[in-house]
Amino acid sequence: MPPSEPSPNPPPALTQGDFVRLLMRNEPALRAYSRSLLPDWHLVDEVIQEASVTLWEKFDQLRDEAGFLPWAKVVVRFKCLSVIDRLRRDRHVFSDGVLELLAQEAEVFDAEERERSMQALRSCLEGFSPPHQELLLAPYSGEGRVTMLAEQAGKSANALYKLLGRLREKLAACIETRLQKEAL
């Protein structure tokens, strides 16, 4: 009897549980991706919610887990562009050409790369003094938080925003150095 060709096993179908797990695992990366295209976090929330429904509806199109993030980014990208079209009617937003370039360049970041950046960010943040850490986190800690810190420190909000800008530059430089060292 001639030896039979081994038949390739098809990958097991992805389940609904896989969907929920993949969505939760990749949500931070999808949020960061949306944020590179959208001007504020509230719009990011809106897009992620809408994209989640679409991803669920089309989940049977996905063949394996590794394809989830690239596929989800495509869906998120379309949702972002649709929101931006709506915004364009009453506020200034980036041009289509710039959005296209940003979307292409942001798409190459995978989940692992994001995780590495996140670890670098955590380590670098720990290197700042507690008041500087507080200031770096202030824009995400509720409206008016920076102004409140300025009042507490007896400085103008403008001065604190300038300091914040310098701290952000220092933080970005620290993250870049750390990631470069890792890559060596």
Added chain:
Amino acid sequence: MNPNELIQRYLHGEATDVELAELDRLLASDRDLRRKLIAETGIDAGLCEIARERASQPSVVVPRRSVWLSWRSLTAAAAAVVVFGLLAFGWARRGVEVEVVETSDGISGDWVVGHKARLNHVALVRGSVQIRLSSGVLLDVSAPIEMNLIDAMHVRVLSGRVTADVGEHGKGFVIETPQARVVDLGTRFGVDASDVAQTSVLVFQGQVEVYEKGSAQRVALLNTGEGLRLDNNRRVSRIVSVSGTDGANGWTANAPPASSALISAVRDSMTANDEAAKKWPSLRNFYRIVPGGLLDGALAFSDVADEWSDVPAGLVGADQVRTFAVDGFNWFMKLTIEVSRPVELFVFVDQRNPVPEWVSTDFTDSGETITLNFKPPQWQGRVAKRLPYSVWKRIVRTPGEVTLGAPYPNPPADKKSFNPNRMFGVAAKALP
């Protein structure tokens, strides 16, 4: 204005139209600047995540009194019902610095709030205490328990139940049990090693990594509202429901709820039997039964920060089941509620979606509403939307099982109005 300042102003939503147009022009021709913007949005997203984690750490009132235990009182403690398992030699130099933050009634007088001691072993046979380690980690410890304090970032639970509340400086805190090693990533979590053959791990807020004892192989990364059991044979199983109040160590994953609880168990179709469980290998979410828990401001789900408000007067103090919000994607599920006595059972249904058939068939619309305060993570604990939920009720006269369906009808025809982001709520009140 330099390009970096423009980027910062854009990210903080402060760029004027003119500045935005300038940034657009620069981005169109400068690849490095585009990469800079993308990197900055990544940092923005990361800082946002860290701010959220820090905001979710509950603040703790530090007791004003801080008295070191005397040798005499330590000797007395050893003889008391509650035992500090101190090593008699060199106790002041060895062990981990511990401060007593709270104590329960019935605990030995030597556990006095504000006292400090160096301990390397704790055994409780009655009552419960909350202690703070020098790392800032708060541990809620309930009898019966025996554990070793290896250092301020590492505890070994020999048997018993512990809830850890890890502060800003406690990330990386480790709890070991006979079966597992749990590494905290900034969180509040519980570990139960009361059963010698298995360890239960539950995350109430944040994230932990679970490893098999003595292995570098990670078993799972658990998020808020998730848990698992790991047994001596390295088998991992889902914890379907947890009962108890929100208080320090008030939860239990291994024992039935208190006899006064109206809801004695909750389970769903995803792990109803071994076959179903195989289909859902990655499902780790648990339901939380909270006797008397339905109040204004009560958490609505076990996995997100949403809260109930405008609770109808007749429902205040009802027993509550916190479902998990991610199940809002699920239109196949069956949820089984086991009631221990005759009750009025309530379900809260999102008014934005069609009422599921099982609700309109088995329940009656009470005409009342309850509000879900929708608090997505990026809103830093603020309420993004106030969603009205209809209160439906049903009399259950015979103790036993009641089966509920999915939160939405079969894949909704009208996808545009479909809002799958949240699950329904469940509560019960005793029939007079």
